[in-house]
Amino acid sequence: MSRLAYGGDYNPEQWPEEVWHEDVALMREAGVTMVSVGVFSWARLETAPGVHDFGWLDRLLDLLHAGGIRVALATPTVAPPAWFYAAHPEALPVTKEGVRYGFGSRGAICHSSAAYRQAAAGITEQLARRYGKHPAVALWHVHNEYGVPVNACYCEASGEEFRSWLRARYQTLDALNTAWGTAFWGQHYGDWAHIDAPRVTPTVGNPAQQLDYARFTDETLRGNFIAERDILHRLAPGVPVTTNFMTALSQCDSMDYWAWGREVDLVAQDHYLITDGRRTHVNLAMAADLTRSVAGGAPWLVLEHSTSGVNWQPRNPAKRPGEMARNSLGHVARGSEGAMFFQWRQSRQGAEKFHSAMLPHAGTANRVWREVVALGADIGALAGIAGSRTMADAAMVWDWQSWWAQNLEWRPTEDHDARERADSFYETLYDRHLTVDFAHPEADLSAYPLVVVPALYLATEAVGQNLRAYVEGGGTLVVSYFSGIVDEHDTVHPGAYPGALRDVLGLTVEEWSPLLRGERVRIEAADGSVLPADVWTEFVVPNVPRGAEPVWTYADGRAAAGPAITRHQLGRGAAWYISTRLAPEALDTVLAAAAADAGISPRDDLPRDVEVVRRTGEHGSYLFAINHTATEAKVPLGAAGTELLTGERAAGVLAVPPGAVRVVRAD
Structure with missing residues (x-):
């Protein structure tokens, strides 16, 4: 691409062919540089098994190329045709409760289905051979939003593949029984054939089994992506391959995007505002920062967002004048190489006909179209930023596998939410005008003066050693409660809490004491200032003689007079620990102290928002x-x-x- 990407999903099969010429003319008026084509077109491209109709796509790509518009050409494997399911009903996924989904939506796929894999490889190969050298094709877009709306299948084929996955992972049943703790509740396995997918059980199922099934599901979907990617690399060398992630923490929790980011040539992201009354631009910034981090700091691309309201939330307000441009350029500021939308022309039929688009039902005589044209000019004026990188001030440790583990049943309280803590920590840093990179728990953190860990329930010993090395090397670390508790098998680390993080934090936690609904406590500093807290408290004991020092103590509650927030000087750095849940204003007070510890000056010269x-x-x-x-x-x-x-x-x-x-x- 010689210019930043600007455009959207283009679904010309929904319109008479004479409309296509009008579309290209309007795209040029709007400054469109690239469109995604073919995402849901499998039924039009392969009308019956092995019977293909590429004529319409030939004409479309030639028309777009003549108009100077590049194409992100999709493999349509998110929506197999009706004829495929008629022949292979077993490829429809089965829920944990044993109910098989029906045809008529999208993404209804058992990713363990051999028939699906064969059919997906077939249509991908046909597209690669035919269009791999077409001058319009700038990017391959594989599938669509893996894991949405269905990620896991619990059918017999999935159970069989899960057993094979477990054999490869553990080698022996003894190793599996040890990792899963099957001595508890008499779950010991003496035969691989007795292991199944974690379907519905009378009470809580084995947490280690559920965690492994989440890993298996993620790897299965990723394996299917890799299969398509490798076909495209082989038959269309030189054209980058991507798929559209959904890294926003509120939208997709079933993918380990640290692993996915290593498999794509370009990280791409879909992001839609969650209009629940909160400051939506903060979540947008968080999603963009997280996507850039999954890309290893390299430029990435927002492949879908909306020009105005969506249609799938309980209430779908329109965006305010100028909000579309702020959203789009917010992504660009944080590393995106352009701004793409769903979709170009607003549909008149189907489930998403009330979802906004670049070209609305009303045509060009409306505010949205005028803003689309104006934004196209702005994107064009920013061509020089291509390839540049966003500079970060601090880092936040995040791990999807820890999130999976923490969200299993029977934790100390249902009121603790890892995503809520991540959101709260991020918003506090955002309001301090700090740009944030996200980092895997075992990543090199030495470039950051400040690293925060809002929720890391699952942390291996290697993670503990990595964080200790960071602090000893001069970094400032802030860790929130219920972190470092279990290893990769959801097994509690030996000894006192917080397990893998005891040494770096310089303390032990004798016991947790979650609060009842609505219950509050106060924590007090040496100067008498008081901060409110809720949800969680702990009985914290600093190590002696050179352990953590109390900075705030519990003024009341079950842990009254005990340390609530501590600071541990370790090597050339310091590790802070927050043992309770702080509201944003209180959290800002603590993070301000930690930021000062890290040598980060406040940006009092910048207004909020x-x-x-x-x-x-x-x-x-x-x-x-x-x-x-x-x-x-x-x-x-x-x-x-x-x-x-x-x-x-x-x-x-x-x-x-x-x-x-x-x-x-x-x-």
Whole structure:
């Protein structure tokens, strides 16, 4: 791509062919540079087993190429045709309760089905041979949103494949019985054939078995992606291959995207605002930062978001004027190489006909279209940022497998939510105007002055050693409660809590004491200042003689007079521990102290809800200022430069109008 990607999913099979020419003309008017084609087109491309109709797609790709529009060509394997399910009803997935889904939606796939794998490979190979060298094709888009809406299948074929997966993982039944703790409740296995998928049981099932099934499911879906990717690499070399992730923590929890990120040529992400009354731009920033981190800091691409309202939430408000541009350029600020939407032309039929699009039902005589055209011009003006990287100030440790484990049944309280803690920590850092990278627990953290761990229930001994090395090397670490408790098999670490993190935190936890619903406690600093807390308390004991030191203590509650928040000086760094749940304002007080410990200066010169993010590359440094408020914002500039969206000079202090975005390329 010589320009940033701008466009959306294009589904021309929903429209008469004469409309296609109008579409291309309007795409050019809007500044569209790329569209995704063919995501749900399997039934049109393969009308019967082995019977293909590529004529319409030939004409479409030629038309787009003539219009100067590149194509992300999809393999349509998320939506097998009706004829496939008629021949292979066993390929429809089965729920944990034993109910088989029916045909008529999307993503209804048992990924352990041999028939599905064969059919998916067949259509992928046909597309690769026919279009691998087509000049319009810039990117291969495999499948669509793996794991949505169905990730796990519990049919007999899945159970059989799970047994094979377990044999490869554990080699012997003795090793499996040890890892799963089958001595509990008499679950010992003496034959591989007796092991099944973790279906519904009278009470809580084996947690280690459930955790392994989540891993198996993730690896199965990823294996099917890799199979398609390898066909495309072999038959269409040189064209990058991706699939659209959904890394937003509120939208998809069944994929280990650290592992997926290593398998794609370009990390791509779908993101939709969850309009539940919260500050949606904060979740957008979090999802973008997480996606960039999955990409290893490299540029990535938002492959889908919405121009305005969606249609699948309980209430679907329209976006405010200017919000589409702020959303789109917010992704770009945090590393995306453009902004793509679902979809180009709004559907008139089907389940998503009320989902917004670049070209609405009303055509071009409306606000959405005018904003689409204006955004296309802005994206065009930012071509120079391609390949540059977003600069981060701090890191947050996150692990999907720990999330899977923590979310199993019978934990100390149902009120503790790992995602809520991640959201809260991120929002607090966001409000301190810090750009955040996410990191795997075993990643090298040495580049970050501050690392926060909001929820890491599952942490291996290697993780504990990694975090200790980070602190000893001069880093500042902040760990929240219920972290470091179990190993990779959901087995509690030997000795006192917090298990793998005892040494780095310099303390032990004798006992947890979760609070009852609505119950509150107060924690107090040496200067008499008090912070409110809820959900969770602990009986914390600092190690002696050189362990953690209390910074705040419990003023009341069952743990009254005991340490609530501690700081452990270790080597050249320090490790903070928060043993209770703090509301955002209280959490900010603690993170402010930790940030000062890390040498991070506060950004008191920036208003709340004005985000400032920097991208740097071989062509220069770019400062993005996004004003989510209704008043003009003043943003101090470190260096003078050119504001790319208006062409004006910028020096000293940059004025950002209400709801606007400004991008300054430093001289």
